[in-house]
Amino acid sequence: MDQQPVTAMPVTRPPGPVTRAVMVVLKAVAATGMFLMMAITFLDVIGRYFMKPIFGAPEMIQFLLALTIFAAMGLATATHAHITVDIFTARLRRRFGRSYDLLIRVGNLTGMILIAWQLVRLAVEAGAAHRMSIVLEWPLVWVIGPAAALALAAVWIDLIGYSETAEPQAEEEAGK
Amino acid sequence: MTSITIAIIILLALCFLGVRIGVATLLVGFVAFALERGFGPAMQMSGQRILDDAMNYNLSVIPLFVLMGVFIFRADVSTELYRAAHHQFRNLRGGLAHATIAACAAFSAVCGSSLATAATMTKVAMPSMRRYQYDEGLAAGSIAAGGTLGIMIPPSVPLLIYGIIAQQDIAALFMAGVIPGLMLVVLFMLTIAIWLRLRPGAARAESGAEDKPRGSSAVIAVLGLFVLILGGIYAELFTATEAAGIGAVGAALIAVARGRLKSLADWKDVLVEASSTTASLFLVIFGALVFAEYANYIGLPYMIVDWVDAMQLSAIGLVLMIILIAIVMGMFFESIGILLLLVPVFLPALMTAGVDLIWFGIIVVLVTELGLITPPVGMNVFVVKSIARDGNLTAMFLGVLPFVVAMLVGLALILCFPALVTWLPGLMAG
Numbered sequence: 001m002d003q004q005p006v007t008a009m010p011v012t013r014p015p016g017p018v019t020r021a022v023m024v025v026l027k028a029v030a031a032t033g034m035f036l037m038m039a040i041t042f043l044d045v046i047g048r049y050f051m052k053p054i055f056g057a058p059e060m061i062q063f064l065l066a067l068t069i070f071a072a073m074g075l076a077t078a079t080h081a082h083i084t085v086d087i088f089t090a091r092l093r094r095r096f097g098r099s100y101d102l103l104i105r106v107g108n109l110t111g112m113i114l115i116a117w118q119l120v121r122l123a124v125e126a127g128a129a130h131r132m133s134i135v136l137e138w139p140l141v142w143v144i145g146p147a148a149a150l151a152l153a154a155v156w157i158d159l160i161g162y163s164e165t166a167e168p169q170a171e172e173e174a175g176k
Numbered sequence: 177m178t179s180i181t182i183a184i185i186i187l188l189a190l191c192f193l194g195v196r197i198g199v200a201t202l203l204v205g206f207v208a209f210a211l212e213r214g215f216g217p218a219m220q221m222s223g224q225r226i227l228d229d230a231m232n233y234n235l236s237v238i239p240l241f242v243l244m245g246v247f248i249f250r251a252d253v254s255t256e257l258y259r260a261a262h263h264q265f266r267n268l269r270g271g272l273a274h275a276t277i278a279a280c281a282a283f284s285a286v287c288g289s290s291l292a293t294a295a296t297m298t299k300v301a302m303p304s305m306r307r308y309q310y311d312e313g314l315a316a317g318s319i320a321a322g323g324t325l326g327i328m329i330p331p332s333v334p335l336l337i338y339g340i341i342a343q344q345d346i347a348a349l350f351m352a353g354v355i356p357g358l359m360l361v362v363l364f365m366l367t368i369a370i371w372l373r374l375r376p377g378a379a380r381a382e383s384g385a386e387d388k389p390r391g392s393s394a395v396i397a398v399l400g401l402f403v404l405i406l407g408g409i410y411a412e413l414f415t416a417t418e419a420a421g422i423g424a425v426g427a428a429l430i431a432v433a434r435g436r437l438k439s440l441a442d443w444k445d446v447l448v449e450a451s452s453t454t455a456s457l458f459l460v461i462f463g464a465l466v467f468a469e470y471a472n473y474i475g476l477p478y479m480i481v482d483w484v485d486a487m488q489l490s491a492i493g494l495v496l497m498i499i500l501i502a503i504v505m506g507m508f509f510e511s512i513g514i515l516l517l518l519v520p521v522f523l524p525a526l527m528t529a530g531v532d533l534i535w536f537g538i539i540v541v542l543v544t545e546l547g548l549i550t551p552p553v554g555m556n557v558f559v560v561k562s563i564a565r566d567g568n569l570t571a572m573f574l575g576v577l578p579f580v581v582a583m584l585v586g587l588a589l590i591l592c593f594p595a596l597v598t599w600l601p602g603l604m605a606g
Contacts, residue, residue, distance in 0.1 A: 032447075035443075038240060038243060038421055038424045041236070042421045065235065065236045068455075072448075072455035073458075075455065076455040076456045076459070082456045087552055089194040092193065107193075108199050110199070112199070115462070144227065
């Protein structure tokens with residue numbers, strides 16, 4: 001288990017071994033997924049005009065999109081990339097301190113748990129029903145299962161409040 | 177009507193408290209749907225909605241254009257674009273401010289992000305404008321306003337998202353954004369010219385400053401990429417999604433050629449940054465579409481159709497009302513959030529009223545642009561302030577006001593002359 005204490009306010013600090021491993025996996029999957037989406041889209045167009053298009057390219061891109069999104073969900077949390085309305089946050093934080101941060105984290109965590117839970121449920125359903133993709137005829141659980149695991153990793157990042165960067169200056173100033 | 181009112185109040189409260197917009201809309205949409213139909217159907221609806229959107233091929237256009245923007249940002253072409261623009265405007269009073277607008281437009285044409293454009297141009301243009309003792313408001317205003325061009329000049333992520341929600345042709349929307357984008361460039365430059373005519377002391381003369389033409393390779397690369405993307409879409413050589421993939425490869429090649437992608441770590445940084453931005457956009461998409469399912473289930477869009485009918489609102493009256501709501505929302509919400517919350521609810525009413533949805537898309541995106549530079553949120557201004565740290569925020573917001581007026585003039589022109597929007601897509605269709 002990680003040694004990091006659960007604090008209300010996400011702070012920049014060295015990650016524990018579990019978090020470090022989670023971040024490495026998330027970055028690897030997100031970067032690979034993004035690169036492959038670009039490469040397959042490009043090669044498919046080139047192939048259409050000069051050779052042969054890639055069979056099932058749109059379906060591959062669909063799968064890569066899902067994996068990239070859920071891998072990057074935790075990365076967005078760790079880098080404060082998620083979109084929020086920050087106009088009152090600095091003021092509320094000054095007034096209510098840790099209890100305010102805790103409340104917001106519980107709210108965000110609930111949403112991330114809901115997403116992960118849905119994906120786990122859909123992965124189980126897809127596996128039980130042996131659902132296949134239409135063109136490539138790949139088992140859908142191959143995609144939904146890892147997507148669910150990546151969403152759970154995002155829940156972990158939210159749960160421990162891991163932050164890779166300090167909160168953006170502009171966001172803080174917006175609330176002043 | 178009571179349940180939707182309560183849901184909207186809770187949603188706004190959660191957003192203002194600082195809960196992620198995507199999470200707030202998702203939770204409120206989920207709980208409200210569960211209260212109407214039960215927990216099981218709410219689980220089924222939201223799970224399927226999230227999975228369908230995450231695996232929607234058409235939505236892959238978003239990460240690919242985001243990736244293109246991050247590659248271009250990494251390629252560091254902004255300084256050269258700025259120098260080349262300044263060479264063209266060096267004999268005009270306020271040449272640096274004019275160059276800022278032109279460079280913002282060129283950068284936007286391959287970047288697609290307003291915040292990235294504003295951040296980049298602050299680093300590039302602010303030091304020069306300070307050196308020539310430009311009024312702080314003029315300097316910050318031209319950068320912040322120039323940054324907004326990022327979401328009007330194609331490729332633009334908000335236009336993409338609008339096209340997907342309203343089920344409009346992305347290629348037609350991109351074409352539709354070209355003339356309004358260029359019109360805003362002209363209006364911003366006119367604003368600078370009028371400003372300097374009224375207050376000549378707002379900028380010192382720059383005679384002899386950096387008047388050698390520079391940066392031609394960056395200009396050619398950026399314009400070449402823009403022409404390739406829009407030309408390919410226009411000539412129907414590829415779809416918008418394919419154009420995004422080609423654009424990303426092109427932008428990567430520019431970054432490689434300029435020596436900005438030397439190692440695997442450089443590539444990883446770019447890919448991770450693009451994926452992180454993508455995830456933040458998709459969280460908003462998931463939430464808004466789950467909320468829209470709830471709004472659809474209780475029949476909100478049709479309640480609005482009935483209301484519009486009862487009020488005997490004309491098509492233009494309806495559009496003006498939506499503009500007003502979007503302007504108010506723009507004071508607090510980010511452009512994607514406004515589009516996702518507003519468009520699905522009003523879509524049936526707009527269709528019933530016979531509003532051209534391509535024209536409306538440009539209008540609504542232009543209005544969300546306004547939100548980027550108007551207080552209290554005005555993210556572009558905060559970006560300029562956060563980079564030019566010793567600037568005065570009040571002076572910056574005051575400096576943006578003339579550009580807000582210019583955007584309102586642009587909005588009025590588009591409302592009065594829809595052909596400014598519809599002419600180019602019409603040519604493509606013809």
